[in-house]
Amino acid sequence: MKRHELLSFDAIKTCSVHDRENLVTIRNMAQPYEDSPEEWPRMPAEREAFDRLIDSIIDARVAGKPVIWSMGAHVIKNGMSRYVIEMVRHGIVTHVSGNGATSIHDFELAFLGETSENVASAIEDGSFGMWEETGRYMNEAIQQGASDNLGYGESLYHYLNRYPERFPHYDDCVFAQCQRFGVPYTCHISIGTDIIHQHPIVDFEALGQTSGKDFNTMCQSVAEMVDGGVFLNFGSAISGPEIFLKATSICRNEGLPMTSIVAANFDIVPVYADHVPPTTASEYYYRPRRNFIDRLGQIGGEGYLFHGLHQVTIPQLFHRIVQRKRELGVQFPPYERKERLSHDNRVLYPIAERRGALTTEMLERKTPYKQVDWAGSRDDSFHTFIDRIHAARDNGGQVIVSLGGNVIGSGVSTELIELIEQGFITHLALNGAGAFQDLELAAFAHTEEIDTGALASGRLGMWKEPGKLLHQALKEGYDKGLGYGESLIDHMKRNPGQYPYSQFSLLSACGRKGIPCTVHITLGTDSIHQHPDVNFSVQGGASGRDFQIYANTVTHLDGGVYANFGSTVTGPEVLLKALSIARNLGHTVSRITTANFDIVKLGDYHRKVGYEDWDYYYRPRKNIIHRPTSLGGDGFHFEGLHQQTIPAIRQALTNGETGGDHNNGITR
Secondary structure: OOOOOOOOOOOOOOOOOOOOOOOEHHHHEEEEEEEEOOOOOOOHHHHHHHHHHHHHHHHHHHHOEEEEEEEEOOOHHHHOHHHHHHHOOOOOOOOEEOOOOOHHHHHHHHHHHEEEEEEHHHHHHHHOOEEHHHHHHHHHHHHHHHHHOOHHHHHHHHHHOOOHHHOOOOOHHHHHHHHOOOOOOOEEEEOOOOOHHOOOOOOOOHHHHHHHHHHHHHHHHHHOOOOOOEEEEOOOOOOHHHHHHHHHHHHHHHHOOOOOOEEEEEEOOOOOOOOOOOOOHHHHHHHHHHHHHHHOOOOEEEEEEOOOOOHHHHHHHHHHHHHHHHHHHHOOOOOOOOOOOOHHOOOOEOOOOOOEEEEEHHHHHHOOOOOOOOHHHHHHHHEEEEEEEHHHHHHHOOOOEOOOOOOHHHHHHHHHHHHHHHHOOOEEEEHHHHHHHHHHHHHHHHEEEEOOHHHOOOOOOOEEEHHHHHHHHHHHHHHEEEEEEHHHHHHHHHHHHOOOHHHHHHHHHHHHHHOEEEEEEEOOOOOOHHHHOOOOOHHHHHHHHHHHHHHHHHHHOOOOEEEEOOOOOHHHHHHHHHHHHHHHHOOOOEEEEEEEEEOOOOOOOOOOOOOOHHHOOOOOHHHHHHHHHHHOOEEEEEEOOOOOOHHHHHHHHOOOOOOOHHOOOOOO
8 A cells, every 4th residue: 555755844943932923912811800891792682591591500500510611712812811710710610621722822821921923924934833932842741741641731731830930920821720720621632733733843642642531531521411510612613512512422322311401602603593504504514503502402401602702701701600699699519520431331332223314325326427507616716726626637736625524424425536536636635524434434335324313312423333443444554654544545455345335435545546545633523532442642643644644745735726625624724734834844835726615605705804703713714715825826715515516526627627728827
């Protein structure tokens, strides 16, 4: 099997973070007892819902039940650290979690008193994320913690205590104050998406091990909601809701009732809980709605979707809880954690008992293909995009295609396989869910679990054979020095009898063509992470090798094409980090054509947006359309379902539809 080159990070040039201009400083951090909170919520229905949430939080804590706080990085970037710390100090919050970027901003504020670089300018010269102190300190902390069998959050705290002289702003550090008050702080990271993953001393095994341990800690905290509790999610559109779902699924599987849970999401994304959107609308796939409203409702829980900026909603939440507690004259008892979960109690079910929404029989019925009529295919920008792919193939350039978790379930694998076979795709990037679905199709002829009633029955994601097969393939390949995608491809080639439907597999197609298929995972968000055989060190290490393979491809992306389908965080973030690495190492990567395909309606995606606009935070807009093309090239956004756009691309490319000369190339 062909092995693909891993880009060495040894020659990366780092800069001192003390020389960096920052957008956020500790001087403008919010002051919980001095600021005047802005009035919110304003709508009567939302005010009533907010009052009910406040009472639910009070009732939970008076009864000694947990209140878990999950957040994205903008909570810290918007200066809300002290509010989170006060929630911990007052005994309101019993567990705090965030993603990797959250921990980085919190860590930088602790030692530097500032954070948040100017990405737009730094990405052009390859200095983005290349900060010596941040990368070295955090990677040292994680590696030392891994050797001591600590979690990611614990590792950072122990490092602060080991070198207190480096951290003058310790009192304003969320993870430090959590540990100080005995509250777990967990970090749930995506491999290749954080700036510390660009540092020369990065150890992806240690990242996987420590973040995997934090996932187990989160599962234990969610298990404390056995008969009720509250889960608060601020600005985490994917990892927070997905980790909550996977943890709840494990709890139900091990026989815990998990009834009467309340979950509340706070964000500015205009999605509402009063109706179920159609599957053709982007709102349907918004994870907080799916997991906190639809799925939690299946087991008797209640969910809320609140709308507002963090700097408005978080102060209101804190002051209202304190006020209501005072009005009621109640006290919160000390919180006591109990270990309720064990891998020994986990029950796995045979895959033969599962129904899949996608089968190989459905894919077989798609050929011969029908004529596709997608409105976007008539746009001049689409013809330009098709021309650029032709030009890249004709000139030996790279065409990277990144797929989100819903693409394979859309039934477009055969179209993508044809594009791979004809050389229109030179590198395929999947997330963890996509790789698992692809493997399931190849081995069992169906995937995309129909989850109606699955959470209630304790079966959601708890399937014996798929998890065992993937973890075995990954371990065997990793022991031979292979990456994540390479390990799965190698296992398919060596064990064809276990994959009777490999003709429908993207991984297998990449293996036959000899092109990279890399897998970029988030620790704790995939159903295979619920399986007792999971080894998070191997998960992190294998996906880290894939990040290095991916970064190597990006060094050759000048004059090439990058297309993203439905990956709203991992795809855009991995591209941005790899692009910064390539430019830092002296590779010319400026003339790129980028395109984002999704059902998200952006309208004029070149218009200027601000912090109060939801689409400001839509990663593909910044990290795919604009930032990579700032030195030359073009970025596009195309609206449509995957079952419309991908067949339209296959049709245009294989029928030779073009809008001009392939050799015109990219505008400089």
